[in-house]
Amino acid sequence: MHINIKYFGQIAEITNTEEESLELNGRLVSELLEILNQKYNKLKSIDFQVAQNQELVSIETELTGAEIALLPPFAGG
Amino acid sequence: MGRYNRHIILSEIGQVGQDKISNAKVLVIGAGGLGCPVLQYLTAAGIGTIGIIDFDVVNISNLQRQVLYGSSSLGHNKAIAAKSRLDDLNNEISIIAYPEKLTHKNAIPLFSEFDIIVDGSDNFETRYLVNDACIITNKPLVFGAIYKFEGQVSVFNYNNGPSYRCLFPNPPKKDTVPNCSEIGVLGVLPGIIGSMLANEVLKIVLAIGNVLSGKLLCYNALTSHTLTLKINRNEVQIHSVLIDKDNFENRNSQVNCEVETPIVSVTELLPAENIQFIDVRELNELPKIEGLRVTSIPLSQLESHLNKIDSNKKKVLFCQSGIRSKRAITILQDAHITNCFSLKEGALELNNYTKTFTNER
Numbered sequence: 001m002h003i004n005i006k007y008f009g010q011i012a013e014i015t016n017t018e019e020e021s022l023e024l025n026g027r028l029v030s031e032l033l034e035i036l037n038q039k040y041n042k043l044k045s046i047d048f049q050v051a052q053n054q055e056l057v058s059i060e061t062e063l064t065g066a067e068i069a070l071l072p073p074f075a076g077g
Numbered sequence: 078m079g080r081y082n083r084h085i086i087l088s089e090i091g092q093v094g095q096d097k098i099s100n101a102k103v104l105v106i107g108a109g110g111l112g113c114p115v116l117q118y119l120t121a122a123g124i125g126t127i128g129i130i131d132f133d134v135v136n137i138s139n140l141q142r143q144v145l146y147g148s149s150s151l152g153h154n155k156a157i158a159a160k161s162r163l164d165d166l167n168n169e170i171s172i173i174a175y176p177e178k179l180t181h182k183n184a185i186p187l188f189s190e191f192d193i194i195v196d197g198s199d200n201f202e203t204r205y206l207v208n209d210a211c212i213i214t215n216k217p218l219v220f221g222a223i224y225k226f227e228g229q230v231s232v233f234n235y236n237n238g239p240s241y242r243c244l245f246p247n248p249p250k251k252d253t254v255p256n257c258s259e260i261g262v263l264g265v266l267p268g269i270i271g272s273m274l275a276n277e278v279l280k281i282v283l284a285i286g287n288v289l290s291g292k293l294l295c296y297n298a299l300t301s302h303t304l305t306l307k308i309n310r311n312e313v314q315i316h317s318v319l320i321d322k323d324n325f326e327n328r329n330s331q332v333n334c335e336v337e338t339p340i341v342s343v344t345e346l347l348p349a350e351n352i353q354f355i356d357v358r359e360l361n362e363l364p365k366i367e368g369l370r371v372t373s374i375p376l377s378q379l380e381s382h383l384n385k386i387d388s389n390k391k392k393v394l395f396c397q398s399g400i401r402s403k404r405a406i407t408i409l410q411d412a413h414i415t416n417c418f419s420l421k422e423g424a425l426e427l428n429n430y431t432k433t434f435t436n437e438r
Contacts (some may be wrong), residue, residue, distance in 0.1 A: 006294060006304070009224045010254065018300070033242075047249035055307040056244065057388040059398060069306065071295070073245045074222035074229050075254055076262060077111040 001023065001033065006069040014042045030059040030066065041045040080169065081123055084395055088265045094283045095123065097172075101282045104128040104191040104209055108155040108265030111197030111221050113145040116274035119328060121431040124282070127163070130157040132432060135302060139211045142264035153329055166330055173242075179203060184210035186401040193281055208241035209359060212318045213325060217281055217290075221274045224254075226263050228270035230276050230294040231308070231338045231423055232309040238290035242314040246400050266298050296432040313359075313376055317404055320380040321411070328411060341393060345431040353390040356424070357405045358397060368431045376401045377406050395420035395427055 006020050012018045026032055029050055031063055037043050051069040084090045084098070101124050105112050108131040119127055134156055135150040150158040156174035163172050163188040164360070177183070179198075184206060188194055194216050196207045217235040221228065233240045242290060249363070261378070273294070273307075280286045295304045321328070348351065354369055357376040374382045376396070394402040394417065402419040407419045420427060 003383065009227055024124075047245070047254075049245060050308045054305065055310065064245075069196065069295075069304065070194075070304070071293075072252065073201070073249055074224040074227065075199060075201050076105050076223040076226075077109050077197045077267070 001063060001065045003063065003065060004067050005032075005036075006067065008070065009072045009074060010046055010050060011043065011070050011072055014040050014046070022062060024063070026063060028059070029061045029063055030067070032063060033059060036070075046072055080167075081397075084122070085430050089285050090283060094285075097282050097284075098123050098279070101193065101278075102126040102191040103193045103195060103278055104188065105195045105197060106203065107131055107199060108143075108159040109133070109139065109197060109199055110142045110223065110262065111271040112195075113143045113159070114268050114271030115181065115195050115197055115221075115278070116159055116277045117145060117166070118272060119148075119278060120167045120170065120172065122275075122279060124145070124278070124311065125323075126173070126176060126191070128187070129156040129159050130179050131159075131186070132176060132178040132179065137141050142262065142267050143194060144268065144325070179206065181206060181210075182326050185214060187324060188214040188216055191216065193217050193278055193280060193353045195221075196272065197221060200255070204241065205248055207283065209318045209325065210237060210253070212240055219272040219274050219277045219281070221270045222268055223262055223266050225260060226266060226298045228266060228296045228298070229275045230270060230277070230289060230296070231292060232290045235281065235288055237288040237310065239308045239310040240315055241309040242318065243348060244293060244308050244313070246314055247403055258275045263298055265334070269298065270296065287301045305325050314404075316377040317379075317408070320377065321408065324411065339418045340399075340403075340421050342421045343427050344436045345394060346420075351390050353387045353392050355386070355392055355405075356396070357394055357401050358424065362397065362424070364428045364433060366424060366428050369427075375416070376408075377403050379405055380412075383409075383414065384413055388414070390416075392417040393420055394418070394425055395422075397423045397425075399423060 002022050006019050007015045012039055049071045053066050081095045082096050086093050103124050105115055108129050133429055135146045135153055135157050144158045145162045154176040156176045160172045160174040181254050183217055188210050211234045218233040220231045280288050291308055293306045354371045356371050356373045359375045394405045396402045406417050406419045
C-alpha cells in the first residue's frame with residue numbers, strides 16, 4: 001500500500017521533512033506508527049494525534065492508504 | 078459616515094448584524110501574540126463588551142509581534158495596557174481588563190459573564206482549563222495555537238461540536254512542547270492566526286458562513302499550505318469533564334501538566350497479587366479479560382463509583398489503548414486516591430499476556 005505522510009510542528013523537525021511516501025503492508029494505523037517509531041527514534045517522546053484522509057482517527061483504525069497526518073499539539077500564543 | 082458603515086452596507090451584515098455585534102460579549106484569554114490582533118479587530122468591529130484577562134507585563138521582546146503595545150507600555154500589565162490602546166480605538170464599547178491569572182477558581186464565574194471565549198493563551202495548563210470551563214459553562218471556544226511558523230485554528234464546544242479534549246484528550250508530558258519564548262516565533266504568524274480567530278468570532282456572532290467547528294485548520298506560514306482535518310465529538314471526553322464539574326473550582330491548575338501519570342507494563346504485573354485491575358472501558362467493549370479478576374468502571378462513571386476502589390491494593394487501570402486509563406488516573410489523583418497506575422498496553426495485550434501466563438502454569 002502506498003501511503004503519503006504529512007508531518008507537523010516538532011514532528012517535522014524530527015523527520016526532517018514535512019512529507020514523505022512509504023510502501024507498507026501493514027493493516028492498522030498503529031502498525032504504520034511502529035515503523036515510523038523505528039525509523040525516527042525521537043518520535044516516541046512526542047505526543048501526537050493521527051489523521052487519515054483528513055479525518056482524526058484512533059490508532060486501531062484500519063489503514064486505507066492515501067494520506068496520513070501526524071499532528072502534535074501546539075501551546076504557543 | 079458612521080463608524081460601522083462598511084459593515085452595514087454588506088447585505089450579509091446590515092444594521093441587524095451590526096446590532097448583533099454590539100450586543101455580543103467576548104472574553105479573550107491572554108493579550109499576547111494571538112490576543113492582540115483578536116482584540117484589535119473585535120474592538121474595531123464594535124463587539125459591545127470585551128473582556129481581557131492577562132496577568133503578565135509587557136516586555137521588550139513582545140513588541141516584535143504583540144502589536145497593541147509600544148515603548149510606553151513596557152512594564153505595564155498587558156490587560157490594562159491593551160485596554161488603554163483599545164479604548165482609544167473605539168470608545169463606544171465596553172472593555173474590561175482583568176489583570177490577573179485565570180484559575181480554576183475564577184474561570185467559571187468569569188466565563189458565565191460572556192457569550193464567546195477566545196483562547197490566546199500560551200501554555201497547556203491554561204488551554205485545558207479554558208476548554209473544561211467552556212464545556213461546563215457551555216460557551217463556544219475559539220481556539221488558536223502557534224509553533225514557530227505553524228498555526229492551528231478551531232472552534233470547540235459550538236452547537237454540540239467537539240472540544241479540545243476530543244482532539245487532544247490529555248496535556249502532553251511536561252516540557253515536551255516548547256513555547257514561543259523558548260524557541261521563537263515568526264512575528265506575523267500570530268497576526269495571521271489571530272485574525273482568523275477574530276473572523277470565527279464574527280461568524281458565530283453574525284450566524285453567517287461556516288464556523289470552523291468539528292475541524293482543525295493547520296496553517297504553515299513558510300509553505301502557505303493549509304490543511305483542514307475533521308474532528309469528531311468524543312462523548313467520553315466531554316462526560317469526563319462534566320462529571321468533575323462540582324469539583325472544578327478545587328482543582329489544582331498545576332495537576333494537568335506537572336504530575337506524571339504513573340505507568341506500568343503488563344510484563345511487570347503478573348502474578349497479580351494484591352492488585353485491583355480496573356477496566357475503564359465502556360461495558361460492551363471487547364475483548365473481555367479472561368483469567369483475571371477485573372473491576373469494571375467505565376471512565377464516564379468513575380467519579381461516582383470511587384467506593385468500588387480498594388484502598389488496600391495497588392490499582393492498575395486499563396482501557397483499549399492507554400489513553401482513557403491515563404485520564405482516569407488524573408481523576409483518582411484529584412480524589413486523593415494513591416497507588417494507582419495506568420497500564421501502558423491495552424486490553425488486548427493484557428488478555429494475551431494473562432492467557433500465556435495461565436497456560437504456562
